[in-house]
Amino acid sequence: MCGIVGYVGEKAALPALIEGLKRLEYRGYDSCGVALSGQGGIDVRKSQGRISVLEAQLDFEADRSTSGIAHTRWATHGAPNDVNAHPHCDASRRIALVHNGIVENYQPLRIYLEQQGVTFRSETDSEVLAQLIGWFYDGDLEKAVREALCKVQGTYGIAVISNDEPGVIVAARRGSPLIIGVGRGEYVVASDASAIIEHTTQVIYLCDNEIVRLTVEGFHTTTLDAEPVTKEVQEVEWTLEQIELAGYEHYMLKEIFEQPASLSTGMRGRVDLREGTIRLGGLADCTRELTHCRRIIMTACGTAWHAALVGEYLFEDLARVPTEVDYASEFRYRNPIVGEGTVVIAVSQSGETADTLAALREAKQRGALTLGVVNTVGSTIAREADAGVYLHVGPEIGVASTKAFTGQLTVLTLMAASLGRRRHLSQPAAREILEALAAIPDQVKTVLARAAEAEAVAEAYQHRDNWLYLGRGYNFPVAMEGALKLKEISYIHAEGLPAAEMKHGPIALINEGMPVVVIATRGAQYEKIISNIEEVRTRGGHIIAVATEGDRQVAKLAEHVLYVPHTMEPLQPLLTVVPLQLIAYYTAVLRGCNVDKPRNLAKSVTVE
Ligand code: G6P
Secondary structure, X not given: OOEEEEEEEOOOHHHHHXXXXXXXXXXXOOEEEEEEEEOOEEEEEEEEOOHHHHHOOOOOOOOOOOEEEXXXXXXXXXXXXXXXXXXXXXOOOOEEEEEEOXXXXXXXXXXXXXXXXXXXXXXXXXXXXHHHHHHHOOOOHHHHHHHHHHOOOEOEEEEEEEOOOOOOEEEEEEEOOOEEEEXXXXXXXXXXXXXXXXXXXXXXXXXXXXXXXXXXXXXXXXXOOXXXXXXXXXXXXXXXXXXXXXXXXXXXXXXXXXXXXXXXXHHXXXXXXXXXXXOOHHHHHHHHHHHOOOEEEXXXXXXXXXXXXXXXHHHHHHHOOOEEEEEHHHHOOOOOOOOXXXXXXXXXXXXXXXXXXXXXXXXXXXXXXXXXXXXXXXXXXXXXXXXXXXXXXXXXXXXXXXXXXXXXXXXXXXXXXXXXXXXXXXXXXXXXXXXXXXXXXXXXXXXXXXXXXXXXXXXXXXXXXXXXXEEOHHHHHHHHHHHXXXXXXXXXXXXXXXXXXXXXXXXXXXXXXXXEEEEOOOOOOHHHHHHHHHHHHHOOOEEEXXXXXXXXXXXXXXXXXXXXXOOOHHHHHHHHHHXXXXXXHHHHHHOOOOOOOOOOOOOOOOOO
């Protein structure tokens, strides 16, 4: 949520900053801005809207500054307009700051500063921080930042420059990610690695309550209390190719089509089919504790929460461990019971979601063994969890999560089967699951080869403003995920439900021609879902069924059938979600929506 980039080096900063902003645009995109420190003072340019609007106002030839900061915003305090866009300056315009996070005590701080005669320009909490730093500034930027941050409650990732110290960037974090790219003769500070890897793959991850001072000569890291900190330089796995469109029209489509490959990568080196064994290196140190756990709580937000719901079925089914799933935002505040033998698993693509991180910390505080199921290597949740498993699906740029969801399902299946093996699951049973899992990437290819059928559904129902999604068992969370995808990117109202719940209210919504997507694959509850289909049809609803290849019965009842290959029930979500991703994608395109940057959303929600 909000993207920060800062550059200090031997080259011109402006092109690097704008390029970095474009890479970060998926984090927030309602306004943006840049501040450069040069001979004539700080030059700030801001603009409402997309980065291309800002870019059109800049003179790349004229500006030779070699350091600066930039920001792409997702508004929290104050409307998205030029004034509220970052960077923000102090009253004397000596200081410019970009901020990600929320200054919770901004109102008393603002009142205090106003009483001292400071005039504010914007409605933002971030300007308070810029003004406060300016208030403390006496020629030493790092010291002023430290003093200001000691007064601040809330979360921040910041990068700050000063008129009087050209070539210096001071950055700090608490609760919002910041990474420093360590290049040759240049440093880049950014809220995620995608803005850095064009320059270097060598990075340091700033921790909470740390401050870094960057110049072209090097960096110096300290705590908020001015204690020096030695940071380890690490290698980022992501490549430039992975974060480019590679000929696809949208990242979301690219990421949907990447799934056969990303699923294979997620399993690589982890499964021994012959032995029926699973190796999850990240859990090696807690094998004993995990094997004897009494209860699992999974916590997550959004799509990751849907994956966790499937995980609940997997852990209970395959490992026979009582499991529950909680929204991270609820878990963190509701005085949860975390008894002896409780394992808390935080599921998160970004590894930075504020609520999920806070839930993980709460669980840790209460003595749980905490595990992370995370995609972004080196992210805060990955670093703070006691142990964990990475998804390894590569960077996900499209705001609507797709390949991360199937990656989460894969990892949760491996975790559940591995735990099951150590408790009661027989070797043949484990082998059967692993063999079925190994076949999934090719089966997803088969589903993708039929994308045109999902497109036909989108064409038929693109103008309908209410959709229902129904599923049972393992496919109930998939119904919710399908509905979420449609909502997120095409702004259509959609509800996902366990099919049986339809009768307890939502059935009242069904009218003539209403699209009702039903996941009706072969399985234990097949007959029940056929009854639900009949109930919808009787009321005039149109059935869009996701069915098992060769199922003629469903074909007779549905307006559209999207076939998926046969697999065992616990693995069906890996296949059944794919046509739903495609329906959402094509519907959004047909409705002229910005698929990768849907309104009001952000990829990584780093504020609560
Ligand atoms: C945001 C994104 C969703 C994502 C959710 C959780 O709302 O738009 O796509 O599922 O955050 O994100 P996480 O990174 O924790 O999986």
